[in-house]
Amino acid sequence: MPSYATMSPSDIRMEIRKKHIVKPTSGMSRGYAQANLVILKKDLAFDFLLFCQRNPKSCPLLDVTEPGSPIPRLVAPTGDIRTDIPKYRIYKKGKWVEEVEDIVDYWEDDMVGFLIGCSFTFENALLKNGISIRHIEEDCNVPMYKTNIPCTKAGYFEGFTVVSMRPIPENEVVRAVQVTSRFPSVHGAPVHVGNPQSIGISDLSQPDFGDAVSIKENEVPVFWACGVTPQAVAMQVKPELMITHSPGHMFITDLIDEKLGVF
Amino acid sequence: MPSYATMSPSDIRMEIRKKHIVKPTSGMSRGYAQANLVILKKDLAFDFLLFCQRNPKSCPLLDVTEPGSPIPRLVAPTGDIRTDIPKYRIYKKGKWVEEVEDIVDYWEDDMVGFLIGCSFTFENALLKNGISIRHIEEDCNVPMYKTNIPCTKAGYFEGFTVVSMRPIPENEVVRAVQVTSRFPSVHGAPVHVGNPQSIGISDLSQPDFGDAVSIKENEVPVFWACGVTPQAVAMQVKPELMITHSPGHMFITDLIDEKLGVF
Numbered sequence: 067m068p069s070y071a072t073m074s075p076s077d078i079r080m081e082i083r084k085k086h087i088v089k090p091t092s093g094m095s096r097g098y099a100q101a102n103l104v105i106l107k108k109d110l111a112f113d114f115l116l117f118c119q120r121n122p123k124s125c126p127l128l129d130v131t132e133p134g135s136p137i138p139r140l141v142a143p144t145g146d147i148r149t150d151i152p153k154y155r156i157y158k159k160g161k162w163v164e165e166v167e168d169i170v171d172y173w174e175d176d177m178v179g180f181l182i183g184c185s186f187t188f189e190n191a192l193l194k195n196g197i198s199i200r201h202i203e204e205d206c207n208v209p210m211y212k213t214n215i216p217c218t219k220a221g222y223f224e225g226f227t228v229v230s231m232r233p234i235p236e237n238e239v240v241r242a243v244q245v246t247s248r249f250p251s252v253h254g255a256p257v258h259v260g261n262p263q264s265i266g267i268s269d270l271s272q273p274d275f276g277d278a279v280s281i282k283e284n285e286v287p288v289f290w291a292c293g294v295t296p297q298a299v300a301m302q303v304k305p306e307l308m309i310t311h312s313p314g315h316m317f318i319t320d321l322i323d324e325k326l327g328v329f
Numbered sequence: 330m331p332s333y334a335t336m337s338p339s340d341i342r343m344e345i346r347k348k349h350i351v352k353p354t355s356g357m358s359r360g361y362a363q364a365n366l367v368i369l370k371k372d373l374a375f376d377f378l379l380f381c382q383r384n385p386k387s388c389p390l391l392d393v394t395e396p397g398s399p400i401p402r403l404v405a406p407t408g409d410i411r412t413d414i415p416k417y418r419i420y421k422k423g424k425w426v427e428e429v430e431d432i433v434d435y436w437e438d439d440m441v442g443f444l445i446g447c448s449f450t451f452e453n454a455l456l457k458n459g460i461s462i463r464h465i466e467e468d469c470n471v472p473m474y475k476t477n478i479p480c481t482k483a484g485y486f487e488g489f490t491v492v493s494m495r496p497i498p499e500n501e502v503v504r505a506v507q508v509t510s511r512f513p514s515v516h517g518a519p520v521h522v523g524n525p526q527s528i529g530i531s532d533l534s535q536p537d538f539g540d541a542v543s544i545k546e547n548e549v550p551v552f553w554a555c556g557v558t559p560q561a562v563a564m565q566v567k568p569e570l571m572i573t574h575s576p577g578h579m580f581i582t583d584l585i586d587e588k589l590g591v592f
């Protein structure tokens with residue numbers, strides 16, 4: 067098996083396009099940013115773009131394709147959002163109807179793709195700073211929770227922020243804030259530190275998405291805005307057709323993680 | 330005369346709305362962010378929003394109004410972009426046809442207003458750090474230049490970056506970069522330091538917009554992306570109707586300058 071970790075983003079995308087890779091992309095092309103995908107038709111695209119612009123912590127845009135073009139010219143000029151993700155989910159009127167390995171047959175000439183920064187990038191930054199990530203240690207998915215933090219409405223789109231949670235040792239909380247603040251285009255600084263009740267989470271052991279993780283003594287739960295937010299919000303509008311990546315099956319961009327740091 | 334410097338943004342906007350103030354807004358409501366305005370009709374709004382998203386240094390969006398609504402709900406819920414700027418310019422098919430004190434008669438129900446961060450905020454930050462601003466000392470407009478730095482195209486919108494220039498003492502250049510990096514939503518870090526030729530500027534004494542300023546020995550010209558860029562780019566598309574603020578006559582928001590700092 068080739069080492070996916072050291073392959074270039076364009077090589078990995080080609081393997082995915084040929085359907086030689088059909089599995090979660092975590093750890094592939096290490097050092098390059100991966101992205102969430104939301105595809106909507108043009109009639110909703112302005113409002114959704116505005117929603118992302120107004121809610122940059124949960125919806126940090128890395129690229130938006132021109133209507134009808136499947137090429138993310140800014141972040142992966144040789145890429146194609148119709149084929150370069152291992153698994154896609156098709157939603158009709160807000161209901162998940164199908165999981166597919168490419169969306170060539172679904173593509174229409176008024177579709178717009180939104181590539182949204184993902185937490186892998188800031189997790190790498192935390193790891194490099196000696197701050198471990200519990201769900202990686204426990205080999206499970208990050209725990210995610212619905213909150214009472216409202217998103218800023220834009221046209222049809224409104225809803226509440228979904229957050230991911232990582233337990234951080236008390237004496238590393240300040241450093242964790244500093245490290246992730248550097249990466250606003252991949253969710254950036256936490257939205258909350260400490261008491262889950264304050265943001266409407268009643269029980270950390272019962273995440274709404276993903277898996278629960280253990281929290282040790284002297285650790286504080288730290289919450290970051292999560293890329294599930296825009297999908298959840300878009301779904302509520304029940305668009306005729308919406309396409310997203312399948313959880314964990316991300317679009318691998320040509321962007322070097324470190325270059326997303328603002329200083 | 331009331332002290333405009335210490336009046337609240339909402340009070341100043343009311344004075345402007347009543348046409349008691351019809352002059353440049355520099356220095357009014359000190360400590361609050363002022364904004365450039367571009368109004369386009371909905372048919373061009375998606376592409377222009379995408380253009381701003383792709384060119385955040387020259388087009389840092391502070392707010393975008395819902396199509397048809399003149400209220401900038403995020404940055405000034407009591408404001409009205411049709412009346413709260415002292416002077417507007419009306420452009421038809423890319424030609425400046427009129428300067429007016431309100432645009433109530435021009436307003437249509439498919440118009441979208443883009444409020445774009447302005448350099449006043451980072452200039453205040455430089456001043457607070459003991460770095461003086463030459464065009465303020467010389468009581469003239471900041472010098473602005475067309476460059477060969479391409480903007481990232483979005484739909485119909487493309488063109489080159491317009492920059493503003495401030496001479497900075499050699500030993501303050503690093504600090505000037507640090508201070509302005511904190512404010513990405515008002516143009517942020519410089520786009521270039523030093524040799525003007527490298528970015529296509531042949532003669533600093535001949536700015537394309539604004540006024541030339543003196544550059545002293547041991548000073549370096551430092552260039553920031555400028556809010557004139559989106560206006561210049563929009564104008565090239567020759568939209569049926571475009572409305573902007575008149576130079577120096579800005580929209581005063583409720584945003585506290587310091588809260589725009591990212592860390």
